[in-house]
Amino acid sequence: MQTRIREVRKAKRLTLAEVAQRCDPPTTAQTIGRLEVGLRTVSVDWLNRIAGALGVDASDLVRVDERPDVPVAALLTASGAEAPNRPMVLTPPRPASDMLGLRVDVSQGDYRAGDDLWLQRLPPERFSEAEHRDALAAQGVGGFAFGRVLSATPSAVTILPLTPGGKPVTLADPGWIAVAVRVVRTL
Known part of the structure; x- marks a missing residue:
């Protein structure tokens, strides 16, 4: 399963250590890093823990082919429009049940x-x-x-x-x- 954990974490401007501490129960930055890059299998439990730490729905952390991402062409900064330092995407919003x-x-x-x-x-x-x-x-x-x-x-x-x-x-x-x-x- 391909995840978007790293993309979402970076979009929220959180470090591996911050996400690890926000998990319930807390874990290590090394574990979060391994889950991000696929060196460790991401179970449903881990997906839910990390989603809770990031304040998103677990489904937002999984790549879904039928939900297209929109590539970010530029960032609007105080200096004007600038190219992003790394590839970024916008995920179309998904409504929650409430x-x-x-x-x-x-x-x-x-x-x-x-x-x-x-x-x-x-x-x-x-x-x-x-x-x-x-x-x-x-x-x-x-x-x-x-x-x-x-x-x-x-x-x-x-x-x-x-x-x-x-x-x-x-x-x-x-x-x-x-x-x-x-x-x-x-x-």
């Missing part, structure tokens, strides 16, 4: 008409993670509130709409909250 979508019909805040937002649902015990982020919250049957979350607990969420002059809205016992994690914009 993802929802929001299509922007009218520009608001940082979002333009035509943008698609990928939202990750949070369980009530994690609602506080939505604070100071843009999120969509369920409000009754078929109703929603979207904007910057000012405060969030399992029993109440306060959202500031992105429209100019919008007043904060407090939702009691929201059914769910989903935070914006990705914007897909066609240029």
Whole structure:
């Protein structure tokens, strides 16, 4: 099995030692290095441990022929567009099972008409993670509130709409909250 462990680790700017320490339980940098280059067999257990350490899904660490990677032609730096020092690829995003979508019909805040937002649902015990982020919250049957979350607990969420002059809205016992994690914009 061909893995992308090294590519993902380098894209996240982590050393072998940092990944090794983040594994549960921790391991050695040498072991991570051997797994990266194929000197040691990568089991499903190792894939899951390393994925957890890198904060990605285990499937993101495996090369899949039907999921094309996009080669990186250049990096946009403070000096302008420059060639990368080593080959790099972009992996097309894959939705997780807890993802929802929001299509922007009218520009608001940082979002333009035509943008698609990928939202990750949070369980009530994690609602506080939505604070100071843009999120969509369920409000009754078929109703929603979207904007910057000012405060969030399992029993109440306060959202500031992105429209100019919008007043904060407090939702009691929201059914769910989903935070914006990705914007897909066609240029």
